[in-house]
Structure formats: C-alpha cells, structure tokens
Amino acid sequence: MLAYFGIVIWGYVVGTGPDAIAGASELGQLDGAGRRAAPAPPPGSASAPPGARRRPCSLRGQPDDGRDEEAPVDQQHPVRTTVTLKDVAARSGVSVTTVSRILNNRETGVPIRDETRARILTAAKELGYRPNLLARGLRGSRSSLLGVIARDISDPFHIQILRGLKDSAQDRDYRLFFGHVDYRPEVAIAYSSMFEHSHADGIVVVGDLQGGDPALGILADQHRFVVGVTDRTARRQVPGVYSDNAGGTVLALDHLWSLGHRAIMCVSDTRTYDGRMRIEWYERYLREHGAGEHVQVHVTDQEPAPAFELGQRIFAGFDQATDPTTAIYATSDTIAIGLMQAAFQAGIPIPGRLSIVGYDNIDLAPYTIPPLTTIDQSGVDMGRTAGQLVFDMIDRNLDRRDVDDIVLPTRLVVRQSTVPPACRGD
Secondary structure (H helix, E strand, C coil): CCCECCEEECCECCCCCCCCECCECCCCCECCCCCECCCCCCCCCCCCCCCCCCCCCCCCCCCCCCCCCCCCCCCCCCCCCCCCHHHHHHHHCCCHHHHHHHHCCCCCCCCCCHHHHHHHHHHHHHHCCCCCHHHHCCECCECCEEEEEECCCCCHHHHHHHHHHHHHHHHCCCEEEEEECCCCHHHHHHHHHHHHHCCCCEEEEECCCCCCHHHHHHHHHHCCCEEEECCHHHCCCCCEEEECHHHHHHHHHHHHHHHCCCCEEEEECCCCHHHHHHHHHHHHHHHHCCCHHHCEEEECCCCHHHHHHHHHHHHHCCCCCCCCCCEEEECCHHHHHHHHHHHHHHCCCCCCCCEEEEEECCCCHHHCCCCCEEEECCHHHHHHHHHHHHHHHHHHCCCHHHCCCEEECCEEECCCCCCCCCCCCC
16 A cells, blocks of 8 residues: 555555645545645655656746746636636535536435526536546446545554555555545545545445444445444444454453453543444443452553553552552553553563553564563455445445445454463452
C-alpha cells in the first residue's frame, strides 16, 4: 500500500489538487479537519513519492522555473475548466447527490420528479458536462473502484483488515480508494461525497466513529452498497462483518480464571463499540463468577502511548506485596503492549506478578517480551469477508436491508504473558 497525503488507490498513487482522483476535478485533497487542502507539489518534485504518475500541469499548477513573472495567458483562448457535478447542481438548483444519480442512471430511494430530471439534463447539456470515463471505468456502469473509510490507520488490527480487503479486491480486479478519518464523522461525510463523485461501486467502513451513526446514515443514503467492519455502531443501517465480542471476552477470562486469577483488571478504549462491549462482558463475567468486588475498569485510547501513560499512573501506586490484582484483560493488543512497557519500567514482572491477555492477535503479538497471550479475531479474514460481502451486494443488486451481518468466531492464542498467580504469602 502506498500512502500519499492520506489518499490511496491500491495499485497506483492518486495525486492531490483539484483534479487528483480518477481525473475528477472536484475531488481535491482533505486536510486533517476535513477541509480542502492546497494543491500538493507536482509529481517529480522532492515531496512526490517514487512512481507517482505525472500529468500535464495547468498554467496555475506548472512547476516553478525560478522566474518571478507569471507565464503569459492567451486571453483569446483561455484554459477550459472542467465542468463538475457541483456546477450542474448549482445551475439546476438541486444537490450534487441528486445530479450524480440522474446523470449516472442510479436507482434512488426517493422518486425524483420528471421536471427535476429534465432540469438537470438541460443544465448538464448547457454547461457541456462530460462524465469522467476513467472514474466510471471500462466495464459498463462499474468503475472498478471500492471506497474504504478507515477510522484509524495507525491501528495494527485495521492494517490486517485492509490486507484482507486488498486480497478480495485484487481477486476482482478492483482498486481500493482509501480515506483515513481519524475517528471524525465529518471527515467521513466529506469522503462519502468524494466517493460518490468518483463513482465508487461500493463502500467499506473499517471501524466506527464517535457519534458516527448520522455519518453512516448519510453514507447509506449516498451509496447503495455499504458494508461495515469490526465495530457495530452501524447498527441496522448497513450490514457488517464483526467478531464475537462476547465469545472473545469469555475466552480471555476463562483462561485467566482457569489459571486461578480472580482479581482481574480491565483496560479498554470506550471510544469504540467493541471496547464498550468488551467492558460490559468483562463486568458480567466477574459478577456471574462471584468476583464482582474485583471489577476494576480503566479507560484509555487504544494506542500504545496513551496506554503506557495510563500504566505509569496505575503502577505508580501499585503495591506488589498487598495489591490483590493479579491479571489484566486489555481489550486490544496495543493497549496490552503499552501496559507491559509501563510495568517493565515500574519493575513489575510480567507474568511473574501480573498476567496479561490482549485482544486482536496483531502481527507484533508473538514478538513482545514476553510473547503476548491474546484473542485472535483474524483481521485478514474479516477484511476478505467484508470484500466478498460488498461484491455480492453489487453483483446481485441487493438492498442492504436484505443482507444479514456476518459474525466471525474468535480463538484464544496462549503465549507466555499468562501464568498462575504468584503466591504472596497472604
């Protein structure tokens, strides 16, 4: 995967600027707040990655030749600007989404009046609108592009999912059109419009967003074929591929319980649906097993650095001789890794004094010190299954309300971070 200013098409890099994506002049690049960013330096400059495609520069975007004066412009033959869907929408007085659906003969959930349809077609003709053939693809009405909205590309588990999606897309000669939203619904909405303009055949949403239900509703309205992966914030809005949070949590706690642990701490990221569900099942498990007095939940972001900082605060007051806690259930491997590093710094042996179980079985899990016991939910399989599901919806023209969720099983992977609790002589 090649990353270039946050936008990726698997197989080739998409540049930035007004006509960056699939030749569509309206798409532009988003900055960290979801706003249009200034055009990037042209390919071939120091900041352009190797292999980036070159394309002819417009007069505004031509490389700097070291001269201060601007290149002359032929006033009698001005540069022709590309007419976009936005231009047609402004002329006809309707939304860009409505224009896109009419001009591309897409089905709409709400009937569009003949008068509106005629007004759009007339505006397109008067403005000289021409659909972008690259974006629409060479196979009838399909573009061979699959849009991917990813919550957090720094999450190693999401990288596994993207690998599975890539495999599924390659099997179908599709390219992945990728947008990173960093938990922000407003950025997801902006990418949704970009995907609509580029005629992506379907959308896969990897991970949920804080308060993201409205964003998913807009996605589902703009795109017929949308599939969610991992977190179930999509609830009934779009079908999805998920792992069994309840089963995975029970596997982790059964393992610790069988070793003799009773005072088990839970550390989770409550920004995500999965994180909240794993806390809920952890609390239920301890209460049902008569250890409700030992329920202890700490909240952190799931990146290693925040987890490490939380671990520093926890372990600063941790008395190895008297504290009853003997094990930790971390609801992601990245949280577990941060806590392990904090424990090492505090001189707390793992697993000698504290056993720890993670969740995800990321690629790094076998190589931590000690190797991490974890719950495997097979991100690659989840990504591959999500790809197969969205392609099935596209091929069969399925309504999302007629498509069931797919829940994948989890499994326990026992390594060296869990042992029976040490005898403290109390």
